[in-house]
Amino acid sequence: MGFFASILAWGQRKTIINKCKELIERFDGQPAEFIRNHQDSDLKRLLGFKHRTFNDTDLLYFVSFLHFHYAHFESLEDAFLRDKDLLTAGFSMERSLIEFKKYFFSLPDFPVRTRKHVSSPQSKSSCKRLNMYLRWMVRKDDNGVDFGLWDRIYAQDLICPCDVHVERVARKFGLIAIDKVSWNMANELTDALKTFDPMDPVKYDFALFGMGVEGEY
Numbered sequence: 471m472g473f474f475a476s477i478l479a480w481g482q483r484k485t486i487i488n489k490c491k492e493l494i495e496r497f498d499g500q501p502a503e504f505i506r507n508h509q510d511s512d513l514k515r516l517l518g519f520k521h522r523t524f525n526d527t528d529l530l531y532f533v534s535f536l537h538f539h540y541a542h543f544e545s546l547e548d549a550f551l552r553d554k555d556l557l558t559a560g561f562s563m564e565r566s567l568i569e570f571k572k573y574f575f576s577l578p579d580f581p582v583r584t585r586k587h588v589s590s591p592q593s594k595s596s597c598k599r600l601n602m603y604l605r606w607m608v609r610k611d612d613n614g615v616d617f618g619l620w621d622r623i624y625a626q627d628l629i630c631p632c633d634v635h636v637e638r639v640a641r642k643f644g645l646i647a648i649d650k651v652s653w654n655m656a657n658e659l660t661d662a663l664k665t666f667d668p669m670d671p672v673k674y675d676f677a678l679f680g681m682g683v684e685g686e687y
Contacts (some may be wrong), residue, residue, distance in 0.1 A: 472617070473499040473546060477587055477602035489521040493529075493606055504680070505536045528584045535574055547607070547620040549573055561627045564591045564653070591653040592625050601656065602631040605672050615676055625670045630663060632656045636678045 475490050496515050504512065519526045552569040554683045557653050557686065564607040571590040585604055589595035589665065609617030630636070632651055636659070645662040648655040663671035
């Protein structure tokens with residue numbers, strides 16, 4: 471469900487939470503079970519779901535891909551480790567996200583419209599939502615901010631999720647010089663944060679985002 475929550479994470483916070491709750495209800499309260507073991511007839515309950523530009527066509531493909539993936543792998547972490555060189559020759563988040571999108575849309579007859587909901591560094595996107603999801607799944611946090619369920623990708627490899635709130639605060643602090651939210655800017659910010667903690671640079675994301683949302687900067 472965390473993957474869906476990250477994909478739906480744009481707009482007002484209250485709306486995002488409500489849409490996530492609605493999706494859980496449509497999954498009969500058991501998202502993982504539904505995705506792994508649903509019958510075709512069960513998919514009717516997903517029809518009519520919509521959040522901004524994400525609609526039931528997109529949702530059905532997401533469920534189809536995840537069903538396919540979990541038939542072959544135990545964890546979605548494997549989807550971000552498709553290139554075996556990522557484990558043997560040094561991890562590259564840029565390469566990981568590029569390969570993830572290719573894999574995600576590797577099923578036949580995927581809806582072209584759905585591609586816009588999964589970002590990639592190849593299009594110079596900051597990949598905010600994917601980076602946020604990876605932060606949740608990789609970072610181990612005693613304060614309950616992140617879950618840290620995965621163990622093959624490391625916190626030092628994460629890229630800071632960047633949106634207009636984080637960008638504004640980071641610029642005020644002199645952490646970035648690139649003038650547009652992009653993959654390069656996300657890397658620039660992450661490199662700056664590594665000067666404070668090279669092993670866990672994205673731990674500062676929550677504070678930067680919070681100050682931006684609250685209008686402190």
